[in-house]
Every structure is written in C-alpha cells, then in structure tokens.
Amino acid sequence: MFKHSEQVIEDSSEASFYMSPNTIINTCPSEIYSQDLVLFLDIDGTISEFNPDPEKSIISSEIIDLLKQLQTYLTLILVTGRSIIQAQNLIHPFKWNIAGSHGLELRYQSELKTLIQLNPERLQQLKDYIQTHARQLAQLRIEVKRYSVALHFREHPDMEQAAHTLALNCLSQFPEFELKPGKYVFELVPQGANKGSAIQQIMQQYHSPTAYPIFIGDDLTDEAGFQAINALKGCSIKVGSGVTAAQYRLENVSQVQAFLEIFLTSLKAQEQQLSEKSHVKTHRVIKSCEST
Template identity: 30%
Template sequence: MTNHFSAILTACAGPVAIFTDFDGTLVEIAPRPDAIEVPDFLAGRLEALETALGGAFAIVTGRTIDNIDGFLSSHPFSVSGSHGAEQRHQGETRPASSGHATAAAKLSRILSDHFDGDERILVEPKPAGVAVHYRAAPERGGDVQAAMDHALKSATDFHAIGGKKVIEARPRGTDKGAAIATLMQNPPFRGRTPVFIGDDVTDEDGFRTVNAMDGVTVKVGPGPSAAKFRLPDIAAVYDLLETLAERTPEHGEDTRLKEARQ
C-alpha cells in the first residue's frame, strides 16, 4: 500500500459518498483533545465539498457531535459521533441511548477517581463511552489498560479499544463501520460508492466495512491497515477532498469552493 493519489482518484470515478475521521485526518493530533488547531479554511472547504456531493459527506469520529460543532460551528455537518453511538443527519440528531449514557457516566467516575492526582492523564467522558488519554505520560499505558479492564467489569455491554495514546470504552456493536453502513442506507449516501479516510486503529472497522462494500479506503500516515490506499499526511487529504469536489460532475465547482481556496 503506497501513496497513490492518482489511483484514489481513479477509484472514485463515479458518484461517491465521502466519510472522514477528524483527529489525524482533518486536523493534526494534539497533546490534549481540546488543544487541536483547526485551520480557518477547513469548515468552508468541507461545506463546499458537501455541496458538490449533494450532501453525501459525513464526519465519522470518536468525538461527540457537540465537540465537532465547537470546532466547525459554521455549519451542521452530518456527524456520526462517539463512534456512531450518536448521529446527526440532515439536521436530525439521534442521541446515545439512556442505558449507554448511564453506564458511560459510571465508567467515567471510576476512571476519574482512579487517576485523580495525575494531571498527565485525561479522562474524557462521552455520551456513550469514556476515553482515557495518556499522551503526556506514555509510560503509563499499561496502567491505563489495567484500570480500564477493571472498570469494564461493571459494564459488560462495553469493551475497550486502543488508539494513539488513548484507550476508550464504547458499547459493543458500536463502531465506525456500523456508523457508515447506517448512513449508506439513507439518501443522499445511498447508491454511491463509499469513501472512508482515517488514520487510527479505531478507523479499521470503517475500512473493513467499506472494503466489503467495494468502496475506497484511505489510510493517512504510516502503520499497518486494511485500507486499500495511503496518503502521507493531512495536507494530502485536503488536496484529495478539494480535487474530488472540483471534479464532481453533478454539481461542478461551487462558488464557495473557490472562496474557500482563497
């Protein structure tokens, strides 16, 4: 799997539905989730892409919908948040289930109590899960895994998945692949070729699902992956999304896309 920009474009020859991860794909990863820097042009460029695709664009992320809105406040994009445990599409939001929310809150309390006093460890509560970030203390990865395993004994419907210096608990059956499959059943995604771009372990479910749908999967950066193609960095992702928007036949180049590039 090499960096094949032109091969990706060839694979996206027909009408496509584009799904992207957020951290590590649209923005650079930061030491803390709230410390990311979002380029001023990003929201406008994504909105232009969405318009060019007739609405067939969604962000599929471990972040919450509210969190994404805080960074991209100018437009209510379709978002599958918390790995798909909550979804917003065409302005309608489906929140996380009350049962998952209650269990997630309990997990958050257990883990917050366990790591109380270590400011290097960030426990991030989510509507249907909890993430424990240890980027500032990589040597504590084993401790974080052990604490998560212990906490999950009180929530058998949840399981843990690792990422880039983070371990996250989420409901079983909730993953980015299932989120994409759900969106693909609805217009304007239905009937298009799915394209999923991501960078981390949590994106592999999405890659496998999209591969099974004969779609296009793109891994950003190094590391083993089920993705069919690879891009070297986020700058290349921006170039790809812009190129796909410009060449979309059913809408052509939207005025907002021209403005976003200026």
C-alpha cells in the same frame, strides 16, 4: 498492493509506501463521480492535526472551505470519536452531518438520533469508577465524554501500561462496554458503537444501493469503517502508517487537504463536461426540429 478492497496494506518505512492524491483519484473506479457520492471523514489526524488536548484542536480554514465547496457535489458526513457537540465546535457555524461518539450518535440533515441502545445509569457508574481509580495516576488525562470515557497518555507515553490496566479493570466491572485503543488513548464505549456499523446504517437508511461511499481515517478506530466501505465496494483511504484494511494510503493531514483540493477540481471538471454534453445534445435536438 492497492487493487483489491479485501487486501490489507502492509506497513512500510519506504517513502514510496504512500500514494499521491492524484494517483488515488486516477486509480479509483469511475463510480467516484457517482451522482450519489457520500464522503465520510474522520476528524482528528485526518482533517485536523493532532493536539494533546482535544479541546485545542482546530480544522484549518482552508479545509473548512474545501468541505463547504465539496457539498455542492456530494453528501458529507464527519465520522468521529468526538461527541456531536465537540465536533460541532470545530466546524461552527456550519451544521454538517456528524456521526459522533464512534458511531453511537448521529446528526443527519438536522435530525438527531442514537444508533445503539445504552444504559445511562451504568455509563455514569463507569465514569465515577474511572474518576475514582485514576486519582493515583495523575499523569493520565481523563476525558469524560457524553457517551464514553477516554484515557489519554500522549503527553506521557510511559503511562500506556497503567492506562491499559485501568481500562481492563473497567471492562471487568462493566462488561457492557468495550475498549477502543487509539493513538495514545484507550477509550471505553458502549458495546456495538463503531464507525463501521454507523457507516452501514447511514448508507442503508439514507442512500440508494447505487451510492458510492468514500471514507478517510487514520486510527485503529477507523478500521471498522474501512471494512464497511470495502464491503460496500467504495473507496477507503488510510492516513499515516500502520497495518490497515484500507485500499489506499495518504501520508498526513496536508496530503488529505491536497486530495480534497484535487477531488474538488475533478468534480467541477466532470460537471462542466456533463453540462457541455447536455448543451450539445439540446442544440442538436433544436436543429433537428428546425430542419423538419
């Protein structure tokens, strides 16, 4: 059930349900070695293990090194619900491309911009409303971001209904925002902010029509990204369980790291083959000139 980009992969508890990194790379079309290759990566749950406190999350030095090496062969863009500032803290000192706040803000080639319009006054009113009404829900962890507010209940899963009710009450008061459910979190963001639209804008504005995009993500908020990638005839990869629009599936962060390692090795081998072919062709031209 992995051949067609428009097909949804059904959830399953079977071990065979996940694909190996090698299988995915061997199954992907030859465009995966395109000269204009664009790799979009979610952070939490994809290249960073989940932590109940987002401020304590890390990206392993091994994955950071892989991403650094991969940029020799492709364009890397981190696509995350974190703000650009939060994401930057995880990759310091590197200044990589980041689409932050669920695609609302973008740092691309050191240029900063917002991808949708928002009302700062209404955003502050939303933040104040949540802070006031969450006081009686002490077990909820409220994360106030630059452009959104997240209601976390990972430490207390029994608070899901209370968090959902608070989020819906917020929407009734602030209809210009929308609810993004995730893993043990409900987040309120300005309408129109999603990873799919961010990916589409980045591909349209900064890359040629022949560019080949890949997106790896793990959460419900990544589904819009998978759909955008599928529409662009790229490669979409879901991490973990759950019904998804992604074409392929990896089991966990460790398997994402393995995929990146194998992908890097494949890109290096591809470059070596092209170099050898170019050398042989040049040698033949020189020999031909000498014989004349």
